[in-house]
Amino acid sequence: MAHVLIGDNNWNMPTDAIHNANVIALSADGRLALTGHNDATLWLWDVPTASCLRIITGQCGPVGRVAIGGNGALAVSSGADDSRVACRP
Numbered sequence: 001m002a003h004v005l006i007g008d009n010n011w012n013m014p015t016d017a018i019h020n021a022n023v024i025a026l027s028a029d030g031r032l033a034l035t036g037h038n039d040a041t042l043w044l045w046d047v048p049t050a051s052c053l054r055i056i057t058g059q060c061g062p063v064g065r066v067a068i069g070g071n072g073a074l075a076v077s078s079g080a081d082d083s084r085v086a087c088r089p
Contacts (some may be wrong), residue, residue: 020037022025022063023035023036027072036059036077040059040062040063040076042059042077042086044072056075056085060081061079063077065077075088
């Protein structure tokens with residue numbers, strides 16, 4: 001496990017996932033995280049258990065930006081090719 005500190009949130013997650021993530025966003029309550037990867041995937045994480053809840057596809061290339069709604073109801077991303085993905089995780 002890798003220990004990640006983002007703002008006031010301490011997050012333990014699998015080391016291979018954090019090393020492969022380009023970007024990370026946390027929900028306002030700190031319970032969900034969204035990571036964006038070079039393989040054009042988004043991974044939705046349950047922070048307290050450090051478990052991946054879902055892998056989201058649809059980006060056309062490497063993910064460069066991610067955001068997650070405060071309650072985790074909406075995830076958005078954009079890539080180097082200006083493609084955008086919005087979904088309900």
